[in-house]
Amino acid sequence: NAGVTQTPKFQVLKTGQSMTLQCAQDMNHEYMSWYRQDPGMGLRLIHYSVGAGITDQGEVPNGYNVSRSTTEDFPLRLLSAAPSQTSVYFCASSRIGTGGTGELFFGEGSRLTVL
Amino acid sequence: GENVEQHPSTLSVQEGDSAVIKCTYSDSASNYFPWYKQELGKRPQLIIDIRSNVGEKKDQRIAVTLNKTAKHFSLHITETQPEDSAVYFCATYSGGGADGLTFGKGTHLIIQP
Numbered sequence: 001n002a003g004v005t006q007t008p009k010f011q012v013l014k015t016g017q018s019m020t021l022q023c024a025q026d027m028n029h030e031y032m033s034w035y036r037q038d039p040g041m042g043l044r045l046i047h048y049s050v051g052a053g054i055t056d057q058g059e060v061p062n063g064y065n066v067s068r069s070t071t072e073d074f075p076l077r078l079l080s081a082a083p084s085q086t087s088v089y090f091c092a093s094s095r096i097g098t099g100g101t102g103e104l105f106f107g108e109g110s111r112l113t114v115l
Numbered sequence: 116g117e118n119v120e121q122h123p124s125t126l127s128v129q130e131g132d133s134a135v136i137k138c139t140y141s142d143s144a145s146n147y148f149p150w151y152k153q154e155l156g157k158r159p160q161l162i163i164d165i166r167s168n169v170g171e172k173k174d175q176r177i178a179v180t181l182n183k184t185a186k187h188f189s190l191h192i193t194e195t196q197p198e199d200s201a202v203y204f205c206a207t208y209s210g211g212g213a214d215g216l217t218f219g220k221g222t223h224l225i226i227q228p
Binding site for chain 1: 116119146151157160204208215218220
């Protein structure tokens with residue numbers, strides 16, 4: 001199994017551009033989520049999904065959209081990039097339906113810079 | 116919402132000594148407390164977790180203790196080794212609000228040879 005796969009690993013955007021971070025998992029996990037990691041801030045939850053067709057907001061959802069059309073894929077869309085969205089983004093999945101009571105499996109991360 | 120405070124932000128110990136990292140949380144409904152380790156440039160990985168009905172859990176050189184009354188939990192690493200050098204994150208889950216973990220800001224553990 002590949003686990004959780006994120007693409008791209010690195011991306012530079014200009015302010016106002018849009019892009020999609022891709023996330024796929026091959027473990028048949030119900031729960032998927034996106035976190036952002038900033039220096040000295042830990043990891044903060046952006047959006048999550050407890051199953052195909054179901055998404056909800058986390059702690060810092062503004063400026064991001066998600067969808068979950070299949071169990072495997074959970075893309076994160078930046079609608080109009082801003083310098084404040086410069087960060088490392090992690091996708092994570094969990095076997096059970098709620099994200100907080102089972103091991104989270106993280107992808108390798110996507111480093112995004114917005115100029 | 117939940118607030119998780121983690122201390123210290125940096126911890127330097129001699130190889131072979133013990134290291135202790137502490138976290139406090141605000142939501143008394145929190146019932147799951149995992150610890151993640153992140154090596155430089157890598158993804159976070161779960162190293163140990165504890166649930167609210169247990170006071171202590173051990174796995175070889177690492178242990179986690181939980182004091183629900185005081186709302187704090189700690190990670191203990193004994194006989195530290197160079198490969199223990201990493202950033203460690205505590206987290207909590209309460210089930211209220213967003214369905215996900217609330218992380219502390221991390222502790223950079225440095226093992227001095």
